Amino acid sequence: MSECIHVLHVIRAMDRGGAETMIMNLYRHIDRSRIKFDFLVHVENKCDYDDEILKLGGRIFHIIPYRIYNYGSYKSQFKKLLEAHPEIQIVHGHIGSSASVYLRVANKLGRYTIAHSHALNKMDNLSDIIFKIMTLDNRWISDYYLGCSYQAGVDQYGKKVVSSEKFKVLNNSIDASKYVYDSEIQRKMKTSLGMEGKIVFGHVGRFIPLKNHTFLLEVFSEIVKIEPKAEFILVGRGGLEDKIKRKVQDMKLVDKVHFLGVREDIPELMIMMDGFVFPSIHEGLGIVAVEAQAAGLPCLISEGVPDEAIVTRCVKREQIAAGAKVWAETILDMYKNIPRINRLEEIRTANYDIYETVKQLENIYTKAVNEEK
Missing domain, CATH: 3.40.50.2000 (Glycogen Phosphorylase B;)
Incomplete structure (x- = not known):
């Protein structure tokens, strides 16, 4: 294991939303001498948190937005990224329609994978139903699962995963x-x-x-x-x-x-x-x-x-x-x-203070890099 744990956060964009703000709260308070955050975003434009990410020592990578018709090129780009950066040990995916692609690639390349659900999918319209179908695989391909609430976990991964030792509620904490x-x-x-x-x-x-x-x-x-x-x-x-x-x-x-x-x-x-x-x-x-x-x-x-x-x-x-x-x-x-x-x-x-959540996440990352893949 290298001295510093390298984590790649995969997310649509690092603008000011609930999930993104929570990730940045974690990044500000985590021990950055031990754990390094990098980010893979699915947009080319500059995002709200980019400057702060770079200031804190993180890197920002870009990938094409995932569409069903560009499955091959998306998969190839992500594979090349991980192969070019063997220092990345953990892929922490903040669930999106592409998660079933990049989490599977990361697993095949021997990286520890974490799926993280920040929201519910109520399937109120056709796009919600398509998203649900595209993310079904996520409940079978990750090493570990996180949810911002119990129901967010059930909705994304199913009760079998949520009731297992592979799942944990990680509160969206604040300072x-x-x-x-x-x-x-x-x-x-x-x-x-x-x-x-x-x-x-x-x-x-x-x-x-x-x-x-x-x-x-x-x-x-x-x-x-x-x-x-x-x-x-x-x-x-x-x-x-x-x-x-x-x-x-x-x-x-x-x-x-x-x-x-x-x-x-x-x-x-x-x-x-x-x-x-x-x-x-x-x-x-x-x-x-x-x-x-x-x-x-x-x-x-x-x-x-x-x-x-x-x-x-x-x-x-x-x-x-x-x-x-x-x-x-x-x-x-x-x-x-x-x-x-x-x-x-x-x-x-109620365990919503950021310092407690940081401890929990540090333990998850430390345990991950010590497990045999």
């Missing part, structure tokens, strides 16, 4: 100390965004169907009817962003809803908010809900968010079918009655 509520930070952030004296509710997430932004706007509209001082921030980007902006105009909420795009200061934004609304259709975990709780925020979540994401006493769950008016009344009641306090110990007790 919880950065989220501790501070009234002065809250005041300064509101001032910087021109929201002094306002009650700020927010949401963090990509503009994609499962995040349910249309319903979110309906909730915001009902909140304004009850509390005129309320304002709303939406953090993120995605394919539906323009559609949601048009809907904000149609609902005459332009002066109330603020689109902040992709931000690096998520802890400060969470501290600034007065309430967090998270009506996802479904989530593998929903790490932003954990971040919101770490900031002591009253959090109203949907039935689509798994139980593992509820780690403090400042959370309530509501059915989406209950309607926007009920959601508005509930989050306003939570804002008035849930004290804004330090939730750090609750986060740590």
Whole structure:
């Protein structure tokens, strides 16, 4: 075994999403004198985290996006990459449609393989069904399996794998100390965004169907009817962003809803908010809900968010079918009655603090390179 363990993370792109942010949290806190991260991405353009990856000592490799029709060329490119870099000992695949290809190639070349599920696949449409079929092989070809929750594991690998010693839930952890509520930070952030004296509710997430932004706007509209001082921030980007902006105009909420795009200061934004609304259709975990709780925020979540994401006493769950008016009344009641306090110990007790997760992952990698292939 070489002195440093080399791990190749395979993922679509290293932009600011839940899985990508979790990987970067691990990278920042892992012992980089012992464990080296490299990244294989399926885009040519520069990604949000590229500069930081390079600064931390990682390398970024590029490969063509996988399509069924380019199976041969994709497989060949990945094989050549591993053959050119024998120092890579572990291939840590963050599940995608190409995982069944690159994990199998890595196994044949004697590399230890880890499949990591960060989300659920509800098979709501044809593309979901195709993705499910294309990833079925993943449950048979990896040496080890990780999931951000029990259900994310079952959904991706099946109950047989999840009930075996080859599977582990690895919490999508955060540096919880950065989220501790501070009234002065809250005041300064509101001032910087021109929201002094306002009650700020927010949401963090990509503009994609499962995040349910249309319903979110309906909730915001009902909140304004009850509390005129309320304002709303939406953090993120995605394919539906323009559609949601048009809907904000149609609902005459332009002066109330603020689109902040992709931000690096998520802890400060969470501290600034007065309430967090998270009506996802479904989530593998929903790490932003954990971040919101770490900031002591009253959090109203949907039935689509798994139980593992509820780690403090400042959370309530509501059915989406209950309607926007009920959601508005509930989050306003939570804002008035849930004290804004330090939730750090609750986060740590639930094992969502990054330091505990780093230890678990270091143990997995160390054990892997000591196993016979």
